[in-house]
Amino acid sequence: xxxxxxxxxxxxxxxxxxxxxxxxxxxxxxxxxxxxxxxxxxxxxxxxxxxxxxxxxxxxxxxxxxxxxxxxxxxxxxxxxxxxxxxxxxxxxxxxxxxxxxxxxxxxxxxxxxxxxxxxxxxxxxxxxxxxxxxxxxxxxxxxxxxxxxxxxxxxxxxxxxxxxxxxxxxxxxxxxxxxxxxxxxxxxxxxxxxxxxxxxxxxxxxxxxxxxxxxxxxxxxxxxxxxxxxxxxxxxxxxxxxxxxxxxxxxxxxxxxxxxxxxx
Numbered sequence: 466x467x468x469x470x471x472x473x474x475x476x477x478x479x480x481x482x483x484x485x486x487x488x489x490x491x492x493x494x495x496x497x498x499x500x501x502x503x504x505x506x507x508x509x510x511x512x513x514x515x516x517x518x519x520x521x522x523x524x525x526x527x528x529x530x531x532x533x534x535x536x537x538x539x540x541x542x543x544x545x546x547x548x549x550x551x552x553x554x555x556x557x558x559x560x561x562x563x564x565x566x567x568x569x570x571x572x573x574x575x576x577x578x579x580x581x582x583x584x585x586x587x588x589x590x591x592x593x594x595x596x597x598x599x600x601x602x603x604x605x606x607x608x609x610x611x612x613x614x615x616x617x618x619x620x621x622x623x624x625x626x627x628x629x630x631x632x633x634x635x636x637x638x639x640x641x642x643x644x645x646x647x648x649x650x651x652x653x654x655x656x657x658x659x660x661x662x663x664x665x666x667x668x669x670x671x672x673x674x675x676x677x678x679x680x681x682x683x684x685x686x687x688x689x690x691x692x693x694x695x696x697x698x699x700x701x702x703x704x705x706x707x708x709x710x711x712x713x714x715x716x717x718x719x720x721x722x723x724x725x726x727x728x729x730x
Contacts, residue, residue: 466537466540466551466554466555466556467553467554467555467556468533468534468536468537468540468555468556468558469533469555469556469557469558470532470533470558471486471489471491471492471495471557471558471559471560472486472527472532472558472559472560472582474486475560477520477521477523477524477560478520478524480511483511483560484507484511486560487507487560492559494570494572495557495559495570495572495577495579496559496561496579496581499568499570500561500564500565500568502561502562502564506562506564507562509562510562510563513563515563516562516563516583519563519583519586519587520583521587522585522586522587522588523560523582523583523585523587525587526585526587526588526589530589532558532582532592533558535589535592536556536558536580536592536596539592539593539596539597540556540596540600543596543597543600543631543635544600546713547600547604547713547716548713549604549607549608549716551600551603551604552607554577554578554603555575555577555578556577556578556579556580556599557577557578557579557580558580558582559579559580559581559582560581560582560583561581561583561584562583563581563583563584564581565581565584566580566581566584566595566646567579567580567581567584567595567596567598567599569602569614578599578603580595580596580599590636593635593636594632594635594636594639594643594644595632597628597631597632597634597635597636598628598629598631598632599628600631601624601627601628601631601712601716602624602628604716604717605624605627605716605717608716608717609717615673615676616673617670617671617672617673618666618669618670618671618672618673618674618675618676618679618693619670619671619720619721619724620720621676621679621680621693621697622666622670622679622693622696622697622700622720622724623697623700623701623718623720623723623724624697624720625680625693625694625697625698626694626696626697626698626699626700626701626702626723627701627712627715627716627718629644629645629694629697629698629701630644630698630701630702630705630712631712631713631716632644633702633712634711634712634713640652641695641698641699644698645691645694645695645698646691646694647689647691647694647695650689651689651690651691651692651695652695654688654689654692655689655692655695655696655699656695656699658688659696659699662692662696663696666679666696670720670724675693678693679691679692679693679696680693680694700723700724701715701723704722704723
């Protein structure tokens with residue numbers, strides 16, 4: 466895997482240096498364009514005490530741990546653990562405005578991953594958690610050779626559930642909310658309304674009908690957003706427990722096998 470750290474030339478203590486970096490065409494293509502980050506959001510980040518604190522923690526992390534080489538080492542470790550090596554994937558490390566974490570985007574016709582380093586909050590543990598999540602996406606896409614995100618709701622639920630579950634295997638002892646990258650209230654809601662949510666998705670698993678409802682941050686719904694991430698995680702963890710398996714055993718599993726019991730009820 467190729468890891469490109471675009472942040473190496475930034476003086477994280479100087480807003481002018483950060484602004485100059487943000488005006489680069491590559492950062493526009495990797496972050497500002499696809500994530501629709503406005504000029505107002507940029508200005509707000511530069512004047513935010515919270516953002517300044519995250520930059521201070523990022524400086525400390527980068528000083529103790531060269532980010533690009535550490536990312537490569539982590540990914541190599543996941544490959545050894547699972548038996549699935551990565552070939553031609555590329556990961557860009559970028560400095561964003563604290564609007565997202567890690568994602569996939571298409572640049573010049575090629576899918577690449579982007580990790581916003583300010584989202585790490587200076588934590589090597591968070592870095593390992595995010596990369597473990599993304600690693601499973603690479604592997605699953607290679608094994609299935611299809612769109613694992615937008616083909617249907619059932620696939621997306623299991624794809625995200627596997628990613629979160631492997632993160633939990635790699636970085637143990639964290640709350641479900643941490644693995645699913647949601648708040649505690651969302652986890653509590655899904656746990657309390659799991660049967661209702663299952664009934665909602667039951668007839669839509671083979672479609673994309675509920676994709677926005679279950680996964681999009683800005684969905685217009687009357688219950689918490691991103692509940693699909695929590696539902697998928699709980700479904701995968703339950704399947705693993707019932708089958709006596711580990712997450713790395715099911716990286717390429719057909720989603721129907723995981724959700725079959727719920728789907729057929």
